[in-house]
Amino acid sequence: MHDVLVVGGGIAGLRAALAAGSGGVSVAIASRAHPTRSYSVTVQDGFNAALTDGDTWEAHAADTSAWGEGLCVPEVVESVCREARGLVMELDGLGVPFNRNGSEVTGLQLRGASATRTAFVDDMAGLATTHTLYEQCLRAGITFYEEWTVTSLVVVDGVCTGAVALEQATGNMDVLQAKAVVLATGGPRRLYEPSTASLHCTGDGMALAYRAGAPLMDMEFIEYHPAVLKNHRLAMPELCWAYGGELRTAAGSVLSVADGGAGEFLRAVQKAANEDGHVELSGPWAEGGTQDLLFNTQHRVKQLTGLDMTKDPVAVRPAMHRVLGGIAVDPSGATSIGGLYAAGECAGTGLHGAAGLPGNFLLAAVSSGKSAGHAAALYARSAAAPGPGREALDRDRGLVSGALQREGAKPLAEIRNELAGLMHHNVGMIRENAGLQQTARRIEQMRESYNSLGAGSTGSEYNFGLGQYLEMGCLLDVAGAIVASALAREESRGVHYRSDYPARDDVGWSKHLLATAGTSGTVIRDAAAAPSA
């Protein structure tokens, strides 16, 4: 039994665990893979913060809100931007070796920023931060349940008291009892193809919370990355642009973010990529000693394509990258379920609005992680001892043993591949009613098929077929929420574009949508109205 259980070992989860632990409570992290194997390590850009005298948190907040096209929650934006510098310095004190000018942490200017404010670590901020936080968690004596898959939350009388989890090494299932749970499970990138997905980006935490009755907010906002290496999942970091890089069509015209905003830019890139098969990223990176600064990108581009990106243009195309929304939380990270918190990509805090400012994502991870960790610890101090969660355990054991008997593999893979293609085509950059309706129906049919499928393999030790089956269930739930939200929002804003409702409608749509699990599908309702930015 622990006071706080964090589900997910990426940056948000590790930061939450550290914050909770500093509150003098016992903390454990349950993660599907070893923490430094999390998706977080692939994030390269950096952390926005007002680092210089010439910059202010207000300017950072203004840039965030402008980029978010009127849907950022103002109090969240203010809170995150105010504490950004402190969060960066805290990370530095924990050991992240931010790049400096002399002894001062220095920043780069990413797209959408009005100042040089993105603190960076060469081109490996995510890698460096994840390892640093993991090592600090070791030092803090945090308990790790590595290679455990959480299958459901234990919620009794509206209060979360832990999670049911499966130990992959043995197939054994148990309840990880806790007074408070923080979900930090990342985004559901495997829902889309092409995307920047790691294998485990399957939206488990979102699905678990959703099934337990917590609403998901802003799920219609799916942000693509404009420049992902063709045939691969490597996203070319924003740092490339900061160092003078340019994105061009095959014919040579420059593609850049103009007055139309992030969404319009992405659609223009997608159009060019559709016509020519790809677009090209190139830059003056051979000069001025960017060898170290872009080393990690150069190395991986070289390994995957044979190209030296400092000399040759790199063929890229857009791919799905982020869900800007997630489990609805208040500014402290609390969900609608008592004792349940969410942080990082799986949380919908309202920071990103309709388009996420480059450099705000890692910031969001540590900011929401720290808040949720503290809030969970505070709650845990006065919470009642959790029950054994017998009912949830028995239910999940039953589901798993059923799944173990049923066929999997090919038919399951077919569902996943079809779903990923459908989401990309119908719920990607450009949506319209018919496509969305068709997708929603198809998802329901897929769920029927899914229910008759299973793990496809019966072993108890490291049964990946079972893992794939459980993940597919999560993907279907999240997909349903996304499609329903996209259907409901009859306007275009930021990265959500409806070709049947192409205009932005502040009068009707300055609000957030909540997707909740209903008896016959997703129910959409309005959250509190968002004051126009």
Place this chain on the structure above:
Amino acid sequence: MELTLNVRRRGGGALEPGLQAYQIEVTPETSVFDALVKAREEQDGSLAFRGNCSVGFCGDCTLMVNGKQVVSCLVTVGKVQKDNEIRIEPIKYATVTKDVMHDVNQFLWDKANSLSAGIVSNSTAAATEEELRPVRTAMRCTMCGLCDDGCTVIDVNTEFKGPAALTRIFRYVFDPRDTRHVERAVEVGEINGIWDCVHCWEASEHCPVGIDPTHRIMELRDRSVRLGVKSGRGNRSAARHYDAFERSVEKSGWLDERALAIQSSGGLIRGGLKMLPTGLKALRRGKATLMPHPKRPGAAQIAKLFERYRQVTGTRH
């Protein structure tokens, strides 16, 4: 193109050890890791291997591909297939858990995490870009384990911490923000730590991201020496060895092998007794002498260099 993956399967059920072939449809750009994922997702959920990010940052997908240990998501099928076949096996020096999945705790995490992790910072300590540059470069490490694969000490003794674990400590000892340099030097100086490295340069040849771990270990040793630490508490022979070597070069300009052997082994009585059989054999064959060890010309100059080095670096003597 149709590809055959020949995967070494073992354990975890009724499967006999041996190669199992999976035929899958891929393109030449598909990574070996993605090909394996395809085989697992479309054909056989019992196939066990690790890996996550598919872009070479998580370090989890290290496998033996056609006899060579690689980060399998950064190797494309087109590059390594022979007659449309690729052989996948588990990595060396690790116990296999199932199929090509190894006991990664035994191979890597237990060893890395046995050395105190996480810097303990002095909030007033500043660090400059120049000071942090080498720390940052060492943080390119994804813990892929390729350096440990090449290690000639792990080859004979899997208890040796290995370059991956030791490079992590380099990051701390060379980080001016950390306040525990001496304690870490002692901890990493214990048996199976930095003094057990034979500086064969294999680690540096194997690291795919230019961290040059062999150099990092040597620098960690040199820094330890500066701090006055030449071994841990449990392996004083390493410190004796260093001191004896230094003493003889400083005094005479060159190595007094006889003194080195005796002093490293515990001094005149204990060391002398231990080295007696070898010593006698060497004497008989003209490989050793009882004559005093002569000073080289230039010895005085070399002694001056030692003094100067201590002045310049602040090394304790």
Place this chain on the structure above:
Amino acid sequence: MDRFAFYPGCVAKGSCPELYESVTLVMGLMGMGIEELEDVGCTGAGVLSAEVSDPINARTLAKAERLGLPVMTICSTCQGIIGAAALRLQDPEYRSYINREFLAEEGLEYQGTTEVKHFLWVLVEDFGIDQVRGMVQRPLEGISISPFYGCYLRRPADVIERPERKKYIETVTEALGATNVDISGKGKCCGFPTLMINEPNSLAMTAKHTGEAQDKGADAMVVPCPLCHLELDGEQEQAASAANRTIEMPILHLPQMVGLAFGVSPKELGLGRHFVTTSKVIAKLELAEAATAT
């Protein structure tokens, strides 16, 4: 080049005098000039901190530079350490720091121009492999030799400079008429650096490599480093005992092997000094020689 500043290192003048004797003999036969550097210090062998050995090695390089000669080493470890120092000293800032803080006091200044070559490389690159072939009086026909490079003649790549150097021992043994026996450990550590620190590791390495050569039927191993020799020859008995097996594998210094093929007597080459007897391989060679003579 046909003239070198000779850096014999410490062990060739200490416990491996047979190396010193055989290489000076062979260089003489080849007509290659060597001027021994006598007042220079030990390289540090990878034991001493680079913070003190870089100045000591810079001094050696500066003295050779004054003579206008490249340095020839006869020990892989010396080669590796001085070679690495020379590479670091290519950086003008670092070189200037070393000159200023350490060498200036003695009136020395290193300009960064000294080349450092191991005898093996000199043999192939300066003397020439055809010339080596031409000097063979007693071909090593029927003799199987297992080359053991150890570490410092194979890595790191920037100090080795030319990748073809990683095959030179085989090139030389073939030119001398011997058959190469490849062992998987030929580029691995012999164990010497850890002999006095972790003896079990050290002996395990020795048993592995000498054992493999024996199992593959080699008549002898050849090493370009006296430290490898001290280990593979000097510790062989202990290593075999620790590994619970018998090993009797003669270890030849590279110049001894060359000298034998050039017709020099085993005695002159110091082959009687080794801990592991070389009598079998010598007998095999003399038998072959007698057979050709008749």
